[in-house]
Amino acid sequence: xxxxxxxxxxxxxxxxxxxxxxxxxxxxxxxxxxxxxxxxxxxxxxxxxxxxxxxxxxxxxxxxxxxxxxxxxxxxxxxxxxxxxxxxxxxxxxxxxxxxxxxxxxxxxxxxxxxxxxxxxxxxxxxxxxxxxxxxxxxxxxxxxxxxxxxxxxxxxxxxxxxxxxxxxxxxxxxxxxxxxxxxxxxxxxxxxxxxxxxxxxxxxxxxxxxxxxxxxxxxxxxxxxxxxxxxxxxxxxxxxxxxxxxxxxxxxxxxxxxxxxxxxxxxxxxxxxxxxxxxxxxxxxxxxxxxxxxxxxxxxxxxxxxx
Amino acid sequence: xxxxxxxxxxxxxxxxxxxxxxxxxxxxxxxxxxxxxxxxxxxxxxxxxxxxxxxxxxxxxxxxxxxxxxxxxxxxxxxxxxxxxxxxxxxxxxxxxxxxxxxxxxxxxxxxxxxxxxxxxxxxxxxxxxxxxxxxxxxxxxxxxxxxxxxxxxxxxxxxxxxxxxxxxxxxxxxxxxxxxxxxxxxxxxxxxxxxxxxxxxxxxxxxxxxxxxxxxxxxxxxxxxxxxxxxxxxxxxxxxxxxxxxxxxxxxxxxxxxxxxxxxxxxxxxxxxxxxxxxxxxxxxxxxxxxxxxxxxxxxxxxxxxxxxxxxxxxxxxxxxxxxxxxxxxxxxxxxxxxxxxxxxxxxxxxxxxxxxxxxxxxxxxxxxxxxxxxxxxxxxxx
Ligand SMILES: Nc1ncnc2c1ncn2[C@@H]1O[C@H](COP(=O)(O)OP(=O)(O)OP(=O)(O)O)[C@@H](O)[C@H]1O
Ligand SMILES: [Mg+2]
Numbered sequence: 001x002x003x004x005x006x007x008x009x010x011x012x013x014x015x016x017x018x019x020x021x022x023x024x025x026x027x028x029x030x031x032x033x034x035x036x037x038x039x040x041x042x043x044x045x046x047x048x049x050x051x052x053x054x055x056x057x058x059x060x061x062x063x064x065x066x067x068x069x070x071x072x073x074x075x076x077x078x079x080x081x082x083x084x085x086x087x088x089x090x091x092x093x094x095x096x097x098x099x100x101x102x103x104x105x106x107x108x109x110x111x112x113x114x115x116x117x118x119x120x121x122x123x124x125x126x127x128x129x130x131x132x133x134x135x136x137x138x139x140x141x142x143x144x145x146x147x148x149x150x151x152x153x154x155x156x157x158x159x160x161x162x163x164x165x166x167x168x169x170x171x172x173x174x175x176x177x178x179x180x181x182x183x184x185x186x187x188x189x190x191x192x193x194x195x196x197x198x199x200x201x202x203x204x205x206x207x208x209x210x211x212x213x214x215x216x217x218x219x220x221x222x223x224x225x226x227x228x229x230x231x232x233x234x235x236x237x238x239x240x241x242x243x244x245x246x247x248x249x250x251x252x253x254x255x256x257x258x259x260x261x262x263x264x265x266x267x268x269x270x271x272x273x274x275x276x277x278x279x280x281x282x283x284x285x286x287x288x289x290x291x292x293x294x295x296x297x298x299x300x301x302x303x304x305x306x307x308x
Numbered sequence: 309x310x311x312x313x314x315x316x317x318x319x320x321x322x323x324x325x326x327x328x329x330x331x332x333x334x335x336x337x338x339x340x341x342x343x344x345x346x347x348x349x350x351x352x353x354x355x356x357x358x359x360x361x362x363x364x365x366x367x368x369x370x371x372x373x374x375x376x377x378x379x380x381x382x383x384x385x386x387x388x389x390x391x392x393x394x395x396x397x398x399x400x401x402x403x404x405x406x407x408x409x410x411x412x413x414x415x416x417x418x419x420x421x422x423x424x425x426x427x428x429x430x431x432x433x434x435x436x437x438x439x440x441x442x443x444x445x446x447x448x449x450x451x452x453x454x455x456x457x458x459x460x461x462x463x464x465x466x467x468x469x470x471x472x473x474x475x476x477x478x479x480x481x482x483x484x485x486x487x488x489x490x491x492x493x494x495x496x497x498x499x500x501x502x503x504x505x506x507x508x509x510x511x512x513x514x515x516x517x518x519x520x521x522x523x524x525x526x527x528x529x530x531x532x533x534x535x536x537x538x539x540x541x542x543x544x545x546x547x548x549x550x551x552x553x554x555x556x557x558x559x560x561x562x563x564x565x566x567x568x569x570x571x572x573x574x575x576x577x578x579x580x581x582x583x584x585x586x587x588x589x590x591x592x593x594x595x596x597x598x599x600x601x602x603x604x605x606x607x608x609x610x611x612x613x614x615x616x617x618x619x620x621x622x623x624x625x626x627x628x629x630x631x632x633x634x635x636x637x638x639x640x641x642x643x644x645x646x647x648x649x650x651x652x653x654x655x656x657x658x659x660x661x662x663x664x665x666x667x668x669x670x671x672x673x674x675x676x677x678x679x680x681x682x683x684x685x686x687x688x689x690x691x692x
Contacts, residue, residue: 049530049691052534053690054530054533054534054690054691055690055691055692056690056692073689074536074538077534077535077536078536080534082531082534084527084530084531084534086527086530087527088527088528088529088530088531089528089531090330090334090526090528091526092333092334092337092338093330093333093334097330097333101326101329101330102535104322104323104325104326104329105323105326105327105535105536105537106535106536107320107322107323
């Protein structure tokens, strides 16, 4: 068994004359939880689909679970749990029927037992005969997650699995992912939530089809080198306008009753913060470490600029 | 336990069963569609069983000439000019003509008996015998009138001069009509078995034409393709439930045909079952093929109608097949319904057995296999 579960090189996908994923490399070691981040339309879903053989790349090569990503997609599919971004189970089948259908397709033994266990896990035992289409958005998401895990895959490809899921269920979900990870299950998960991003071992960041960052999560703040100042107090409207006009301030983000001003030049940033304090004495200023939220807002606004 | 078939096609019956079961449940939940599929046969039968009539041209005829003389030759020439019949053969032997009409190569057998001219001149009113394959009563219907006209035209110039005494009416000859296979010439006898073909074509093609497009439109295709299910498994699993729907429709049509229209079912029932099964499968594959091509359910419906119109117009359902131009016949031969119509007419009305319809069973089988292969080939394994 190889220890690299996903090893793809130079994946490129075009729709018409638009290159949606451009020369994408990714190496994911066994048992890792890999976060996949990027703005809307950056090519995350397209990449995941290529990895599990649902889209044919125009060029590129690689192995997933040791199988050729272009030629052995059936073998890959048997061992991968893919959760689609959009709900793609049958709305006119009941919850139980959906799970049974999937179990049959994977040729699972002890089917009833597994489906019962999945239903118990979900807490949907009483509602198992209800049509899947009648579930609320968050519950659909949880059902889809259970369905893609029912055959105990070695690799989970999860496309925004927790979109619309309540905080408690999200926490349970991440606990489960970490449990699987300890057992050697690998996860590639796309998300727009930063509190989830920080839970990943590594993060790949993609913008406009190009991978810009691929690092262990803990190393990213240093790598980006973003500095921050917090400006708190009331009112902040004037302070925000001043900051946005200041040189050296590359990102101004509101966080409730505070503003976080970020930039790559610490001296210029500090000068800007102090200038605001001088003009608006009622505000408090303090240096802070730029968090993931700031880093990725910064990256996404940057990518926009690169593109235009 | 893997059967050789399963091994050859890398097929798992468990996965086929999974798709089949899922499809069955979805069909059961979709009550309106199911109701339409059951009600449609009855409504169409009652509507069209009484209503359809047509005006045929260019019917293939075989002429049995037992005598060769100026008068008979004039008749033959006039017959050749008529648009109602096309002479496909002229023969001296009665057996030849009979064989051609039995095999469906000719719809009419026109016999001019020995001594016709001599008895005509003597004023004995000799007979011209017309035997018609009345299993298609529309085709046979206008025959008497048409041939009477042909004869009148043929003999009119001949009856001038020394033979002018033969000219006044009543005509100095008699045209006698024998209807074969459907002596009463009941239109519904022909229409009702044919309607079975039309109903099956319409419902089977339509319902499977959205088999895959519906999955694509609802987004469930992505999940289905992410599982290890094989294209052949999807095809078998998705179409099998409708074989049963087709069987129910056949039972309904046959019941109505016998009870309401009193159709005599004279041929081999077993052969009928073989033919109808092949026909249902061919239609399901046709629909399935459409669904591998169409991107939306709307497109699938349009393509279904694109198939459906020639199935009605060029199959021999609407117009007698032999009366159509060659190109239209060529299209007709490629349609499953054309062969099915011939088979059911042969079996139900002419009392044919397996051997008699083999010539249409094998084209049906080939069409079925070709469609299935094409559909498998067209199946998109990816979302591209
Ligand atoms: N089937 C398709 N045909 C044409 N263009 C497509 C197709 N699928 C995706 N695209 C385009 O490719 C780009 C990348 O789409 P993709 O769904 O991979 O983005 P994403 O990163 O998953 O975005 P999101 O965060 O919104 O889910 C988008 O601009 C999209 O419009
Ligand atoms: Mg996406």
